Amino acid sequence: MSKFKKKKSGDLPAISTASLPDIVFMLLFFFMTATTMKDSDLKIDNTLPKANQTAKLHKKQYVMYVYAGKPSERYRATLGSSDRIQLADKMASPADIRNFIISERAQRNSEDEKYLTASLKIDKQVKMGLVGAIKLELRKINQLKVNYTTAQGNPVE
């Protein structure tokens, strides 16, 4: 039976790393497809309130984001400490929402327009006065589909 015995060599063979790039590329493609890009740097605090009666937002091509909150620590010296609106990368006033929506609509084809939803990402400390102003502007420009984007959780606690 010594036929099957192999000759023992002295040192271990090196593990082949030839397939390592393939594995990493596979991971890379997974993350490229499964995730979405962060679109803008937030200059404001943005802790979303909790809610559990939520629906998922549809694909990103149908969503535009309106942020609001207090300027974060770093920008407080230049922007002040009262609640502000941020649209894409810029700080804005409620009156700027109109042009922002028009330009967002122009970027999409007309077929998608009726699915277009405004996602309101508003910090939980913001006062309703500002939220009311945002909603009024959205109504004036006929952007009636909104989503109060929230974190998952039960608000009654």
Add this chain to the structure above:
Amino acid sequence: MARKGRGLPPEVNAGSMADIAFLLLIFFLVTTTIGVDQGINRLLPRWEENPPVPPINDRNILTVLVNKDNQLLVEEKLVELKDLRQTAIDFLENNGKGTCAYCNGKKDPNSSDSPEDAVISLNNDGQTSYETYIAVQNELVGAYNFLRDKECKKRYGITFTELEYIYNDPASKATEGLVEDLKPKVEKIQELYPMRLSEAEPKK
């Protein structure tokens, strides 16, 4: 110079390929976010200069006031946030007129006539925090969802939340006849429990 071009071309070293791929991978890990945003979907009313005031009987309105200290006043009584949902459900399916066959309400003559007539009126102060506003919205939408889900489950064996998501998803257009099939179901449930949640402009 004479040696060039002779023999086999040298192999390209692929040893650093893994490093490059790792670099790309880490870049994508850092710049992207996983997970889908979720939130409460609402449809804002159309903007009108002078909105007409429809004649609604007082007992068909559930007034919810939120003050600047984030306290709730429902029908002139101070209510805790955790009790709001049940209060709204009781109000919506009260069925005072007795015309609603699918309601399990108490038929209190001082509360709403039927789900079709019932209106919830929400009124905020300008200084109310957004967190409270969302919590109130969540509870009120929760009340509607509870009633709609119950009815939808009974009729079609699927909750209304799921039904509506599929119906509104732009991707559902791809499936032949799916949207047309769901449309009457969604509209039926919305007709049985219409979401009549009115919001006044916050007072400054």
